Amino acid sequence: MFFYLFVLKKNNTFAYQIDNTMNTTTNFMDLKIKSPIIVGSCGLTSDIETLKKIEQAGAGAVILKSVFEEQIMQEMTKNVNMSDYSYSPESYDYVASHTQEQSLDKYVNLIKNAKKELSIPVIASVNCISASQWVSFASKMEQAGADGIELNMFILPSDVHLTTDDVERFYEDTIQSIRRAVSIPVSLKMSPYFSSLARVAQKGSWMGISNLHIFNRFAQQDINIDKICTEPANVFSTSGAFPRTLRWTAILSNIIHCPLTAGGGVHKKEDVIKLLLAGASSVQVVSAIYEQGIEFIQEANDLLKSWMQEKGFETIDDFRGKLAVEKNDKSSTFHRVQFMKYFANID
Ligand SMILES: Cc1cc2nc3c(=O)[nH]c(=O)nc-3n(C[C@H](O)[C@H](O)[C@H](O)COP(=O)(O)O)c2cc1C
Incomplete structure (x- = not known):
C-alpha cells in the first residue's frame, strides 16, 4: 500500500512515496522490533x-526513565531521620528499607502498567552507585515483567585515586553480577569517556550483554556570570553531538559481539538512516522528541521507508553497516581526526 509524505524544505515541497509494507524489523536486545527507532x-x-x-x-x-539509587537514598534520608531512631538502629534499618521498597514499588508499578498498555518491548533502566544494589534492583525489574534491562552506568572519572583498571573493573563486575542475577536481556548504556573506548566496548560485549548502547548524556553545569554561581546547562542535546555518535557507531559496530543502539544528537530524520548505514541495529532518540514532538518518530519511520524503497532495499539488513569501518581497517575516514586540508577541505 502506498501513500505520500510531503516534506517542506526551504519553500519547496518534496513528495516521498512510501511503501507501507516495507520491512523495517530489526534486532534490539535479542528482541525483534518493528522499527529501529527507540x-x-x-x-x-x-x-x-x-x-x-x-x-x-x-x-x-x-526505555523507561531510570530508577536512581541515589534518588531513593535521598528520599530515605529525607523521610527517615537517623536521630529519631538513635535508641534502636534496627528500627532505622527497617524504616529505611521500607522507604526504599516504597520507592521501588512505584517503579515496579510503572513497568507493570506499561506492559499492560503497550505491545512494544518495555525496557527498565537502572542507575545505581553501589554494586550490590544493582543486582537487587535489576531482579525487581525482571519480576515486574520488563522485557529487558538497560544499565545506565557511569562513574565520573574525577577521583585521582581511581585507576583506569578500578573504573573498568566496576563496570565488568556489575555486568557479570547482573547477568548472573537475571535471565532477561541486558543492555549496557555506555559513556564516551574511556581512555580505550573500543576495548571497553568490545570487552563489555563479550560478557553476555544483548545490546550495547552508545552514548549516555549527562546533566551538565554552566556558570552564570551575573549571579556568579553555577546553574544547570541545557538538558537537551544538539546536532553537534551527532558526528561523534556516527563515528563511534561506524567504528564499534563491526568489533562488538552484540547489536548496537546508537543515540546522542539525533535531531534530523535522516540521522536514523545514517546510523543504520554506519552499523547500528537501532537508533535512540530523546531530545528531538522533546523539541519536535512525538511526530518525529512517525516522520523518521516514513523517511526510512521511502528511502529504502528509492534505493531498492527491502530489509534493514540489506544496507545496515554498509558504511561501517571494517575490522582492523585504520584507513577509514572515521579514523581521521586532524583538520588536515586534504580531508577537511578547508584552509
Ligand atoms: C530530560 C532528560 C532526561 C533523561 N533521563 C535519563 C535517565 O533517566 N536515564 C538515562 O539513562 N538517560 C537519561 N537521559 C539521557 C537520554 O536517555 C539520552 O541518552 C541522551 O539524551 C542522548 O540522546 P539525545 O541526544 O537524543 O537526547 C535523559 C535525557 C534527557 C534530555
Whole structure:
C-alpha cells in the first residue's frame, strides 16, 4: 500500500512515496522490533499516556526513565531521620528499607502498567552507585515483567585515586553480577569517556550483554556570570553531538559481539538512516522528541521507508553497516581526526 509524505524544505515541497509494507524489523536486545527507532530513557517514558502515544507513532521499543539509587537514598534520608531512631538502629534499618521498597514499588508499578498498555518491548533502566544494589534492583525489574534491562552506568572519572583498571573493573563486575542475577536481556548504556573506548566496548560485549548502547548524556553545569554561581546547562542535546555518535557507531559496530543502539544528537530524520548505514541495529532518540514532538518518530519511520524503497532495499539488513569501518581497517575516514586540508577541505 502506498501513500505520500510531503516534506517542506526551504519553500519547496518534496513528495516521498512510501511503501507501507516495507520491512523495517530489526534486532534490539535479542528482541525483534518493528522499527529501529527507540525512545530512550527520559521523563517522557515515565508517563503511561505519553508511552501510548510513542507506541502509536511507531516506536520499536521504549526505555523507561531510570530508577536512581541515589534518588531513593535521598528520599530515605529525607523521610527517615537517623536521630529519631538513635535508641534502636534496627528500627532505622527497617524504616529505611521500607522507604526504599516504597520507592521501588512505584517503579515496579510503572513497568507493570506499561506492559499492560503497550505491545512494544518495555525496557527498565537502572542507575545505581553501589554494586550490590544493582543486582537487587535489576531482579525487581525482571519480576515486574520488563522485557529487558538497560544499565545506565557511569562513574565520573574525577577521583585521582581511581585507576583506569578500578573504573573498568566496576563496570565488568556489575555486568557479570547482573547477568548472573537475571535471565532477561541486558543492555549496557555506555559513556564516551574511556581512555580505550573500543576495548571497553568490545570487552563489555563479550560478557553476555544483548545490546550495547552508545552514548549516555549527562546533566551538565554552566556558570552564570551575573549571579556568579553555577546553574544547570541545557538538558537537551544538539546536532553537534551527532558526528561523534556516527563515528563511534561506524567504528564499534563491526568489533562488538552484540547489536548496537546508537543515540546522542539525533535531531534530523535522516540521522536514523545514517546510523543504520554506519552499523547500528537501532537508533535512540530523546531530545528531538522533546523539541519536535512525538511526530518525529512517525516522520523518521516514513523517511526510512521511502528511502529504502528509492534505493531498492527491502530489509534493514540489506544496507545496515554498509558504511561501517571494517575490522582492523585504520584507513577509514572515521579514523581521521586532524583538520588536515586534504580531508577537511578547508584552509
Ligand atoms: C530530560 C532528560 C532526561 C533523561 N533521563 C535519563 C535517565 O533517566 N536515564 C538515562 O539513562 N538517560 C537519561 N537521559 C539521557 C537520554 O536517555 C539520552 O541518552 C541522551 O539524551 C542522548 O540522546 P539525545 O541526544 O537524543 O537526547 C535523559 C535525557 C534527557 C534530555
